[in-house]
Amino acid sequence: MLAIAGTCAIPSAHLRARRPRRRRLPPSAKKPDLPEAAPPAKNFISRLVPSKSLLARASVTVFALGFVDAGYSGDWSRIGAVSRETEEVLKAAAYVVVPLCVFLIISLSSDRGASDGD
Template identity: 65%
Template sequence: MAITGRSCSVIYLTSYLSATNHGSKFGTSTIFAKKKEFIKNQPFFKLNISKSLFARTAIGVLGLGFIDAGYSGDWSRIGVITTQSEELLKVAAFVVVPFCIFLIFSLPNDSDS
Protein backbone atom coordinates (compact mmCIF):
# COMPACT_ATOMS: atom_id res chain seq x y z
CA MET A 1 0.00 0.00 0.00
CA ALA A 2 1.37 3.37 -0.94
CA ILE A 3 0.17 6.54 0.77
CA THR A 4 0.84 9.84 -0.94
CA GLY A 5 -0.59 13.10 0.41
CA ARG A 6 -4.36 12.68 0.68
CA SER A 7 -4.67 9.71 -1.65
CA CYS A 8 -4.15 6.08 -0.83
CA SER A 9 -3.66 3.50 -3.59
CA VAL A 10 -3.03 -0.22 -3.56
CA ILE A 11 -0.76 -1.66 -6.24
CA TYR A 12 -1.69 -5.15 -7.47
CA LEU A 13 0.87 -7.14 -9.42
CA THR A 14 -1.57 -9.63 -10.91
CA SER A 15 -2.78 -10.38 -14.39
CA TYR A 16 -6.44 -9.76 -13.49
CA LEU A 17 -8.48 -6.63 -14.02
CA SER A 18 -7.42 -3.82 -11.78
CA ALA A 19 -9.38 -0.72 -10.95
CA THR A 20 -7.83 2.65 -10.26
CA ASN A 21 -9.92 5.34 -8.60
CA HIS A 22 -9.18 8.90 -9.61
CA GLY A 23 -10.72 11.53 -7.39
CA SER A 24 -12.22 14.58 -9.02
CA LYS A 25 -14.03 17.68 -7.89
CA PHE A 26 -17.49 16.29 -8.64
CA GLY A 27 -17.04 12.64 -7.71
CA THR A 28 -14.91 9.61 -8.41
CA SER A 29 -14.37 7.80 -11.66
CA THR A 30 -13.16 4.22 -12.03
CA ILE A 31 -10.88 3.07 -14.85
CA PHE A 32 -10.57 -0.63 -15.66
CA ALA A 33 -7.53 -1.99 -17.49
CA LYS A 34 -7.06 -5.37 -19.17
CA LYS A 35 -3.84 -7.24 -19.58
CA LYS A 36 -2.71 -7.41 -23.21
CA GLU A 37 -3.09 -10.74 -24.92
CA PHE A 38 0.16 -12.07 -26.35
CA ILE A 39 0.21 -13.55 -29.82
CA LYS A 40 1.98 -16.91 -29.89
CA ASN A 41 4.04 -16.29 -33.03
CA GLN A 42 5.04 -12.75 -32.11
CA PRO A 43 8.35 -12.33 -30.25
CA PHE A 44 8.16 -11.18 -26.63
CA PHE A 45 10.81 -8.46 -26.95
CA LYS A 46 10.63 -6.89 -30.39
CA LEU A 47 13.62 -4.67 -31.11
CA ASN A 48 13.79 -3.23 -34.60
CA ILE A 49 17.47 -3.06 -35.47
CA SER A 50 18.43 -3.28 -39.10
CA LYS A 51 20.86 -5.96 -40.19
CA SER A 52 23.13 -3.30 -41.63
CA LEU A 53 23.40 -1.46 -38.31
CA PHE A 54 24.03 -4.74 -36.48
CA ALA A 55 26.81 -5.65 -38.96
CA ARG A 56 28.39 -2.19 -38.66
CA THR A 57 28.42 -2.48 -34.88
CA ALA A 58 30.06 -5.92 -35.00
CA ILE A 59 32.73 -4.68 -37.43
CA GLY A 60 33.41 -1.66 -35.21
CA VAL A 61 33.83 -3.87 -32.14
CA LEU A 62 36.25 -6.07 -34.09
CA GLY A 63 38.38 -3.05 -35.02
CA LEU A 64 38.33 -1.72 -31.47
CA GLY A 65 39.33 -5.16 -30.21
CA PHE A 66 42.44 -5.09 -32.39
CA ILE A 67 43.35 -1.64 -31.07
CA ASP A 68 42.80 -2.72 -27.47
CA ALA A 69 44.74 -5.97 -27.78
CA GLY A 70 47.64 -4.35 -29.62
CA TYR A 71 48.12 -1.05 -27.84
CA SER A 72 46.83 -1.38 -24.28
CA GLY A 73 49.51 -3.74 -22.97
CA ASP A 74 47.07 -5.18 -20.44
CA TRP A 75 46.63 -8.50 -22.21
CA SER A 76 50.33 -9.35 -22.19
CA ARG A 77 50.76 -8.01 -18.67
CA ILE A 78 48.19 -10.43 -17.24
CA GLY A 79 49.47 -13.32 -19.35
CA VAL A 80 46.64 -13.79 -21.84
CA ILE A 81 48.90 -13.23 -24.84
CA THR A 82 52.65 -13.00 -25.18
CA THR A 83 54.49 -9.78 -25.95
CA GLN A 84 55.32 -11.15 -29.41
CA SER A 85 51.61 -11.70 -30.09
CA GLU A 86 50.91 -8.18 -28.88
CA GLU A 87 53.46 -6.77 -31.32
CA LEU A 88 51.88 -8.82 -34.11
CA LEU A 89 48.43 -7.47 -33.21
CA LYS A 90 49.84 -3.95 -33.19
CA VAL A 91 51.10 -4.40 -36.76
CA ALA A 92 47.89 -6.15 -37.83
CA ALA A 93 45.85 -3.24 -36.46
CA PHE A 94 47.35 -1.02 -39.20
CA VAL A 95 45.64 -3.27 -41.77
CA VAL A 96 42.51 -4.42 -39.92
CA VAL A 97 41.31 -1.05 -38.57
CA PRO A 98 41.28 0.79 -41.94
CA PHE A 99 39.58 -2.25 -43.49
CA CYS A 100 36.93 -2.14 -40.74
CA ILE A 101 36.38 1.59 -41.33
CA PHE A 102 36.01 0.91 -45.06
CA LEU A 103 33.46 -1.85 -44.40
CA ILE A 104 31.47 0.30 -41.98
CA PHE A 105 31.04 3.09 -44.54
CA SER A 106 30.57 0.82 -47.56
CA LEU A 107 27.68 -1.25 -46.17
CA PRO A 108 24.34 -0.19 -47.67
CA ASN A 109 21.72 1.50 -45.53
CA ASP A 110 18.57 -0.48 -44.79
CA SER A 111 15.43 1.54 -45.35
CA ASP A 112 13.24 -0.93 -43.39
CA SER A 113 14.74 -0.49 -39.93
Protein backbone atom coordinates in the same frame (compact mmCIF):
# COMPACT_ATOMS: atom_id res chain seq x y z
CA MET B 1 7.31 26.86 23.48
CA LEU B 2 8.53 23.43 24.52
CA ALA B 3 12.10 22.62 25.54
CA ILE B 4 13.35 19.04 25.75
CA ALA B 5 16.84 18.19 27.03
CA GLY B 6 18.29 21.57 26.25
CA THR B 7 16.83 21.93 22.76
CA CYS B 8 14.34 24.56 21.76
CA ALA B 9 11.34 23.44 19.78
CA ILE B 10 9.63 25.84 17.42
CA PRO B 11 5.86 26.08 17.72
CA SER B 12 4.11 23.96 15.13
CA ALA B 13 2.37 26.95 13.54
CA HIS B 14 5.74 28.11 12.15
CA LEU B 15 6.60 24.72 10.68
CA ARG B 16 3.53 24.32 8.54
CA ALA B 17 4.06 25.10 4.90
CA ARG B 18 1.05 25.71 2.79
CA ARG B 19 1.10 23.44 -0.22
CA PRO B 20 -1.35 23.77 -3.03
CA ARG B 21 -3.94 21.06 -2.81
CA ARG B 22 -4.59 18.72 -5.69
CA ARG B 23 -8.07 18.73 -7.02
CA ARG B 24 -9.51 15.28 -6.87
CA LEU B 25 -11.71 14.10 -9.67
CA PRO B 26 -14.81 12.14 -8.74
CA PRO B 27 -14.35 8.38 -9.12
CA SER B 28 -15.62 6.92 -12.34
CA ALA B 29 -16.42 3.32 -13.27
CA LYS B 30 -15.89 3.95 -16.98
CA LYS B 31 -12.55 3.40 -18.65
CA PRO B 32 -11.10 6.49 -20.28
CA ASP B 33 -11.50 6.45 -24.05
CA LEU B 34 -8.26 5.61 -25.82
CA PRO B 35 -7.55 7.29 -29.11
CA GLU B 36 -8.19 4.99 -32.05
CA ALA B 37 -4.82 5.80 -33.59
CA ALA B 38 -2.90 4.16 -30.72
CA PRO B 39 -0.08 2.04 -32.16
CA PRO B 40 -0.45 -1.69 -31.61
CA ALA B 41 2.01 -3.41 -29.31
CA LYS B 42 3.58 -5.27 -32.24
CA ASN B 43 4.73 -2.02 -33.88
CA PHE B 44 6.17 -0.84 -30.58
CA ILE B 45 8.22 -4.04 -30.17
CA SER B 46 9.45 -3.96 -33.77
CA ARG B 47 10.74 -0.41 -33.29
CA LEU B 48 12.91 -1.60 -30.40
CA VAL B 49 14.69 -4.28 -32.45
CA PRO B 50 17.79 -2.85 -34.17
CA SER B 51 18.23 -3.42 -37.88
CA LYS B 52 20.60 -6.05 -39.24
CA SER B 53 22.73 -3.33 -40.79
CA LEU B 54 23.17 -1.62 -37.43
CA LEU B 55 24.11 -4.91 -35.76
CA ALA B 56 26.63 -5.66 -38.52
CA ARG B 57 28.23 -2.22 -38.21
CA ALA B 58 28.41 -2.57 -34.42
CA SER B 59 30.03 -6.00 -34.74
CA VAL B 60 32.67 -4.72 -37.16
CA THR B 61 33.37 -1.78 -34.85
CA VAL B 62 33.87 -4.05 -31.83
CA PHE B 63 36.17 -6.27 -33.92
CA ALA B 64 38.34 -3.28 -34.91
CA LEU B 65 38.44 -1.94 -31.37
CA GLY B 66 39.49 -5.39 -30.16
CA PHE B 67 42.58 -5.20 -32.36
CA VAL B 68 43.44 -1.77 -31.03
CA ASP B 69 42.91 -2.88 -27.43
CA ALA B 70 44.92 -6.08 -27.80
CA GLY B 71 47.78 -4.34 -29.57
CA TYR B 72 48.14 -1.14 -27.61
CA SER B 73 46.78 -1.59 -24.08
CA GLY B 74 49.42 -3.99 -22.76
CA ASP B 75 46.85 -5.56 -20.43
CA TRP B 76 46.62 -8.80 -22.37
CA SER B 77 50.35 -9.47 -22.30
CA ARG B 78 50.57 -8.45 -18.64
CA ILE B 79 47.99 -11.06 -17.58
CA GLY B 80 49.52 -13.66 -19.89
CA ALA B 81 46.70 -13.97 -22.43
CA VAL B 82 49.07 -13.09 -25.29
CA SER B 83 52.84 -12.90 -25.47
CA ARG B 84 54.78 -9.70 -26.09
CA GLU B 85 55.57 -10.90 -29.62
CA THR B 86 51.89 -11.54 -30.35
CA GLU B 87 51.07 -8.09 -29.02
CA GLU B 88 53.55 -6.56 -31.47
CA VAL B 89 51.98 -8.54 -34.34
CA LEU B 90 48.51 -7.34 -33.29
CA LYS B 91 49.79 -3.78 -33.14
CA ALA B 92 51.06 -4.06 -36.72
CA ALA B 93 47.87 -5.83 -37.86
CA ALA B 94 45.76 -3.02 -36.40
CA TYR B 95 47.18 -0.70 -39.08
CA VAL B 96 45.60 -2.95 -41.72
CA VAL B 97 42.47 -4.22 -39.94
CA VAL B 98 41.15 -0.90 -38.63
CA PRO B 99 41.08 0.89 -42.03
CA LEU B 100 39.44 -2.17 -43.61
CA CYS B 101 36.80 -2.16 -40.86
CA VAL B 102 36.17 1.56 -41.37
CA PHE B 103 35.73 0.93 -45.09
CA LEU B 104 33.34 -1.96 -44.33
CA ILE B 105 31.29 0.18 -41.92
CA ILE B 106 30.98 2.95 -44.51
CA SER B 107 30.00 0.51 -47.24
CA LEU B 108 27.39 -1.13 -45.01
CA SER B 109 25.81 2.22 -44.22
CA SER B 110 25.85 3.36 -47.88
CA ASP B 111 24.27 0.05 -48.99
CA ARG B 112 21.44 0.64 -46.56
CA GLY B 113 20.90 4.19 -47.84
CA ALA B 114 20.82 3.03 -51.48
CA SER B 115 18.17 0.40 -50.75
CA ASP B 116 15.96 2.92 -48.92
CA GLY B 117 15.62 5.06 -52.04
CA ASP B 118 14.15 2.25 -54.20
